[in-house]
Amino acid sequence: MRRLLLLPLALVTLTLMTATTSAAEKDARVYEMRVYYAPPGKLDALNARFKNHTLKMFEKHGLTNVGYFVPVDNKENKLVYFISAPSKAARDKALQAMGGDADWKKAVADSEKDGKLVSKIESRFLTVTEYSPLLKVEKGAEERVFELRTYTATKGNLGHLNDRFKNHTIALFAKHGMTNLIYWNVLAGEKGADDTLIYLLAHKSKEAAAKSFDAFRKDPDWLAARKASEEKGGGSLTAEKNGVVSEFLVPTDYSPLK
Structure with missing residues (x-):
């Protein structure tokens, strides 16, 4: 990627498009993003159950563990995780087979002797977009913070939004020091399939993320790309209310992706 940053932006875009399109074509799996809300005082016990039992049960029954995170500012006692199938x-x-597994039933019963660990x-x-990089489920070379970003497109503009990411945004993110991990749309037939883009970035820190985004938003290439895409889409490509939602996450000690 360091070499890419020395190339003109057009070449960076072409290189990323070629690499990401072929990578995404190979990833036809369905991903599931699950958010668990733990009752007060139960998050540690929930994490312990995942670490000691749940991940093994998922793998036993054919599910792939991708990443397990808690928000940096975890006021709601959340565990956010991704699996694939x-x-x-x-x-x-x-999941049906896992629900009937005697080992899993015992793990749940033992962990909930003092009360339920999940309240909601x-x-x-999710399905991987055509332009997404191929996600490498591994530990990063350095500690990093993850950013989960959810975009809600204005009516009829999800295609334009995806085109802007494919042709401009991901290359500009890389240019300004952000790591593109994976980009998803909602699975066809599910709520949000016609207007939702969800993706993961990695940064050295929240401060580094703020610095990167500040430079990105001022970049003339970004300003030109946004202007052109909004002219094509008839206005903003994201909804006025909660059109862009960002949440910073840190991986749990048992997360495959770190």
Whole structure:
């Protein structure tokens, strides 16, 4: 990537487009983003159950562990994680089998002797965009903070939003020191499939992220790309209210992706 940054932006864009398109074509898996809300005082016990039991159970029943995180500012006692499966049907079958697994039933019963560990669960099924890099589920060379960004497109503009990311945004993110990890749209047929883009970035720190985004937003190439895309889309490509939502995450000690 350091070599890419020395190239003109047009060449950076072309190189990233070529690499990411072929990579995304190989990743036809369905990802699931799950958010667990733990009751007060129960998050440590929930993390312990995932570390000691849940990840092994997922793998046993054919699910792939991707990443497990908690928000930097975790006021809601959240655990945010990503798993993947060959298809949604495969995911459903795996969880059904896991639910009947005697080892899993015992782990749940033992962990909940003093009360339930989860008060609410949110789930979204995701598919990788054509321009997404191929996610490497591994530990980074240095400690880093992750940023989960969720975009809601204005009516009819998800295609334009994806085009802007494909042709401009991801190259500009790289130019300004951000690491593109993976980009998803919501699985067809699910709520949000026609207007939602979700992606993960990595930064050295929250401060580094702020610095990178400040430079990105002032970049003449970004300003030109945004202007052209909004002219094509008839206005802003993201909704006025909660059109862009960002949350900084840190990986748990058992997360494959760090």
